[in-house]
Amino acid sequence: MNLSLDGLWDYLVDEEGAFAAERLPKAGWGKMEIPSNWQLGGLEDYSGVVWFKRAFDVPVERGREYWLRFHGVDYFAKVWLNGVYLGEHEGYFQPFEFRVTGIVRPEGNELLVRVESPREPPGEVWPDRKRLIKGVLNHHDCRPGAWDPKHGQDMNTGGIWNHVELYSSGPVRITALRITPELLDDGTAAVEVLFEVENLTTETRLTADISLSPANFTGESRSWRGTLFVPRGRKIFRRLLLLKRPGLWWTWDHGEPCLYRAEVGLSLGGGERVLKSERFGIRKLDVDKERGWRLNGKPFFPRGTNFIPAQWLSEYTPEKIRQDIELLLRANVNAVRVHAHVTRPEFYDACDEAGILVWQDFPLQWDYEESEEFYNNAAQQLEEMIELLYNHPSIGVWCCHNEPKRNEGKLDHVLYRVARRADPSRYVEHHSDFRDHPYPGWYYGHWWLFAVAPGAPFVNEFGAQALPNPETMRQMLPREKLWPPDWRAWAYHDFQYDQTFNVAGIEMGDSLEKFIENSQEYQYRLLKFAIERYRASGKVTGIFQFMFVDPWPAITWSVVDYWRRPKKGYRALQIAFQPVLVVFDYGRDRLQQGGRKPLSSTASRSLTTYTRNSPGPSCVFL
Numbered sequence: 001m002n003l004s005l006d007g008l009w010d011y012l013v014d015e016e017g018a019f020a021a022e023r024l025p026k027a028g029w030g031k032m033e034i035p036s037n038w039q040l041g042g043l044e045d046y047s048g049v050v051w052f053k054r055a056f057d058v059p060v061e062r063g064r065e066y067w068l069r070f071h072g073v074d075y076f077a078k079v080w081l082n083g084v085y086l087g088e089h090e091g092y093f094q095p096f097e098f099r100v101t102g103i104v105r106p107e108g109n110e111l112l113v114r115v116e117s118p119r120e121p122p123g124e125v126w127p128d129r130k131r132l133i134k135g136v137l138n139h140h141d142c143r144p145g146a147w148d149p150k151h152g153q154d155m156n157t158g159g160i161w162n163h164v165e166l167y168s169s170g171p172v173r174i175t176a177l178r179i180t181p182e183l184l185d186d187g188t189a190a191v192e193v194l195f196e197v198e199n200l201t202t203e204t205r206l207t208a209d210i211s212l213s214p215a216n217f218t219g220e221s222r223s224w225r226g227t228l229f230v231p232r233g234r235k236i237f238r239r240l241l242l243l244k245r246p247g248l249w250w251t252w253d254h255g256e257p258c259l260y261r262a263e264v265g266l267s268l269g270g271g272e273r274v275l276k277s278e279r280f281g282i283r284k285l286d287v288d289k290e291r292g293w294r295l296n297g298k299p300f301f302p303r304g305t306n307f308i309p310a311q312w313l314s315e316y317t318p319e320k321i322r323q324d325i326e327l328l329l330r331a332n333v334n335a336v337r338v339h340a341h342v343t344r345p346e347f348y349d350a351c352d353e354a355g356i357l358v359w360q361d362f363p364l365q366w367d368y369e370e371s372e373e374f375y376n377n378a379a380q381q382l383e384e385m386i387e388l389l390y391n392h393p394s395i396g397v398w399c400c401h402n403e404p405k406r407n408e409g410k411l412d413h414v415l416y417r418v419a420r421r422a423d424p425s426r427y428v429e430h431h432s433d434f435r436d437h438p439y440p441g442w443y444y445g446h447w448w449l450f451a452v453a454p455g456a457p458f459v460n461e462f463g464a465q466a467l468p469n470p471e472t473m474r475q476m477l478p479r480e481k482l483w484p485p486d487w488r489a490w491a492y493h494d495f496q497y498d499q500t501f502n503v504a505g506i507e508m509g510d511s512l513e514k515f516i517e518n519s520q521e522y523q524y525r526l527l528k529f530a531i532e533r534y535r536a537s538g539k540v541t542g543i544f545q546f547m548f549v550d551p552w553p554a555i556t557w558s559v560v561d562y563w564r565r566p567k568k569g570y571r572a573l574q575i576a577f578q579p580v581l582v583v584f585d586y587g588r589d590r591l592q593q594g595g596r597k598p599l600s601s602t603a604s605r606s607l608t609t610y611t612r613n614s615p616g617p618s619c620v621f622l
Contacts, residue, residue, distance in 0.1 A: 003058050005111065005164040009034045011041075014049040014114075021080050021112060024051060037074065037312035038159040047119035047156040053112045056166075060106045064168040065200060068104075068111070069097035072162030072313065075132055076116040082109055090377070092134055092157070093342035093363070094384045104166065117158025122149050128367045128406070131374060133381050135340035135363030135402070136308055142547070142556045143311055146494045155552075161314040162344075171200040172230065172268060174276040179262050179391050180425055181246075183284040183296065189246035191222075193239050195264045195276065199230045206230055207267040210239055215259040215279055216353070219247045228266075248296050249281030249393040250355060251334045253579050257281065257355035259393070281352060281393025287427035289458040292541045295357075301535070302357065303577040304335035304544035305559075306461060309343060311551040316344050323564055324549060325350045331559075331570060332577035337460060337544045340365040340402040342385055351394035359397040359460070359544065360389065361432070362415065367406050375411055379418045386422045398423065401431035408433075437461035437546075441526045442499050450530040453537040460544040462530055464504060465496055466523035466569055467516045468550070468561035475563065476553040483512045495555040520568035523559070527569050531576035532583045545573065 010029045012019070019025070032041040038050055060066070068081065074092035078085070082105065086098040120126035120138070127139055127147065136143060137157045145151030176196040183189050193210050206228045213221040222241045247258030263277040286294040293300040309324055310316035321344070328336065336351070337359040351358050362382050368374060382400065389395055400415035401407065412431045419428040438454035441447030442464040455462065467473065473482060481489040487497055500506050506522050508515045527545060534540040550562040559569035575581075 001059070001061070001064070001166075001168040003056070003166045005054060005056060005166060006034055007054070008032070009052045009054045009160075011038075011043070011053075012051040013043065013046065014051055017049040017116070019049075019051065021078075021085070021114070022083075024112075034160045034164065035072070035162050036159055036314045037157050037161045039155050039157065040312050040315055041159065045155055047117060047153065047158070049114060049116045050158065051112065051114055052160060053110060056109050056111065057107045058104060058109065058166060060104060061168065063171075064101075065171060065173070066100045066104045066166060066168050067097050068100045069095060069165050069167065070160070070162070071095045071164070073113070073115055073160050074117050074137075074158050074313075075134065076114075078114040080112040091381050091384065092137070092161075094381070094388060095162075100166070111164075113160065115158060115160060117156050119153050119156070122153075125369070126153065129369045130367065131369050133363050133378060135361070135365045136551075137311065137341055137363070139365050140308075140340070141496075142308060142494055142551060142554060142558075144552060145492055148491070151492060155311070157312055159314070161312070170268065170272055170274065172204060172206070172266060173198050173274055174264055174266065175234065176387075177262065177264055177276050177278045177391075178387075179278055179280040181280060181282040182425075183246070183248070183282055187245075189243040189282045191241045191243060191262075191280075191282070193241065193262055193264065194236060196234055196236050197228070197230050197266070198234045199232050202232055204230045204268070208237070209263075209265040209267070210241065211263045211265075212241055212243065212260050213263075214247060215261040217247050217256065217258050219258070220245050243282070246282045249283040249352075251295065251300070251357050252329065252355035253332075253334050254295060254298065254300065255355075257353060257393070259352060278391045279349075279352065280391045283393055285357075285396045285427070287397065289541055302335035302359075302542035302544065303333060303531075304337055304357075304359065304460070304542065305331075305333050305573070306339040306544055306547040307336040307343075307549070308339050308341065308547060308551045309347070309549055313344055316347070318346055320564075321347050321350050325354050325356070327560055327564065327566070327570075328356060328548070329354060331548075331573040332579065333548070333573065334577075335359065335396075335542075335544070336548070337361065337399075339547065342388075345388070348389055348392045348394060352392055356394060358392070358395045359399060360385075360395050361399045361402055364401040364404070364407075366403055368411065370407065370410070375414050378411065378415060382415055382418050383422050386419065390423065395426070397427050397429060399429040399432055403434055403437070404431050432460050439463070442503060444503065447526040447529055450526075450533045453534060453539045456534075456537070456539040457541045459534060459540060459542070461546040462543070463546040463557040464523045464526045465494075465500065465519070465555060465557050466559075466567050467495075467519040467555055468558075468567060469565050470513055470516060472553070472561045472563055472565055473512065473516070490555060493554045523557075523567065523569040524572045527559070527572040528576050531572070532581065535576070535581055536583050 011032045012029050078088045081103050084103050089096040141147050144155040175198045178194040180192040208228045209225050211223040249257050259281050266274040335357040340361045341363045398419045401412045416430045440449035534543050546557050549560040550558045553562045560566050
């Protein structure tokens with residue numbers, strides 16, 4: 001039995017956070033569709049406590065166990081069912097559940113949830129001693145209000161943003177299934193199947209069946225059957241299976257992203273059977289930022305982009321995910337960095353299927369409280385992130401923190417050890433450092449500085465802002481703030497005035513359309529030049545442009561806006577991220593003031609095909 005509890009819920013705003021579950025007011029309740037971040041559900045620009053409740057009926061069967069599962073609540077949650085307190089949870093991206101056997105009844109159930117997503121006190125806590133592990137969702141220069149001290153936490157992401165369900169099981173169930181494949185030197189694959197069994201009865205003897213079978217290709221399968229003795233409580237079992245001719249998971253530009261399905265079945269008395277399955281892939285990723293990456297033994301050059309697809313995850317629908325994957329593939333992107341947050345689980349499924357490698361950040365952005373309590377909380381949530389995403393073959397890298405200052409000395413070392421222990425099979429990065437984020441042409445200097453490959457050998461941020469298309473600008477801003485520009489309104493939507501005019505030197509022109517044209521042309525030329533220089537330099541082993549798409553209506557470094565309309569910079573990625581790239585090298589962009597240097601046939605002296613590991617697959621440099 002599986003009952004969805006999505007739909008219309010009642011909600012009550014608790015501005016002082018003073019209401020008690022036993023004495024909630026009867027008046028003042030509104031209606032909200034769940035799942036939804038409350039910003040999108042009609043409760044705009046609110047931070048604090050909101051109570052949610054829902055009535056439901058369910059056919060309760062004798063002898064069955066019942067579980068209440070939340071797939072995502074931002075950020076603190078306390079839960080009651082029929083007046084019984086079930087427990088609490090902290091964290092926005094993790095699913096969590098409660099056993100409700102004996103509490104749930106056939107009719108007249110009332111589910112009550114207290115959700116708190118607070119505004120962290122400016123100055124005292126925010127921005128340098130944050131406590132909420134939400135990454136870019138509550139502090140970033142690409143969110144509502146940017147990093148402004150007054151408005152940088154506006155449009156809170158709180159709410160029950162993912163599905164809620166009630167489901168039943170027998171007294172024995174499989175609570176976890178974790179697949180660890182290892183590609184061996186002889187071309188075979190050893191696949192460890194780890195599963196956890198929970199038994200709510202006495203010790204039980206079970207027949208277990210394990211199978212590995214191709215999910216999206218034709219190939220070899222493997223199976224095993226045996227007897228298990230399961231004590232009361234929880235126990236972990238492991239079994240190693242060997243595939244002689246495995247299909248491998250590749251990025252789309254190197255091969256096919258072959259996927260397998262692992263299934264564990266437990267046969268109980270009376271013909272009852274418990275099943276759990278997970279999809280996985282077999283691949284070997286070696287990360288060496290100095291000498292180059294290798295995927296399944298072959299040189300691999302990440303042509304990547306930073307990815308923050310949605311500020312409010314409830315609106316990141318399967319349709320938008322499919323659209324983003326198509327845009328990524330058309331831009332010749334073979335890797336994404338999910339930047340300082342965890343996005344919807346469906347996105348990782350889509351990357352598995354499309355053959356796009358994922359660098360996954362933990363949701364830490366800039367600086368946080370330095371205390372043992374926070375370290376322990378961060379360590380626990382990091383383990384939960386790894387457990388949640390472990391079986392995705394697309395995920396190749398865990399990164400513990402983005403751009404720390406005061407935390408890198410202790411917190412990031414703690415998290416690195418936690419991640420290495422939780423997943424020895426993947427590469428772990430302590431943090432993504434400012435030194436790996438060169439921004440010539442935007443925060444300093446001219447974009448010609450990319451000719452000397454700043455940030456080498458591995459660059460995971462670079463780029464420039466560009467205004468989105470006229471249609472998008474008109475959707476984003478009212479006419480009176482659009483032109484002439486109301487710079488305060490533009491800054492709220494993340495526009496950077498000083499960098500645009502005083503560093504990049506972009507000209508406004510005499511109209512909004514001309515300003516957009518100049519801005520997008522600048523971003524296009526910077527990105528194209530930077531990527532070409534990086535790929536041809538021989539000093540760089542991978543790049544991640546910042547960034548791909550806007551998470552809200554904004555003016556940022558993206559090459560695709562919030563409504564998924566590409567800017568001219570998107571074309572720069574399409575050209576410069578081609579698997580085989582032809583680059584024309586010339587000494588200067590301008591010969592003298594007032595004109596560009598003409599390109600002549602004598603500018604080229606030789607034609608060299610670069611087949612080193614770093615430019616991969618190849619780069620033709622004229």
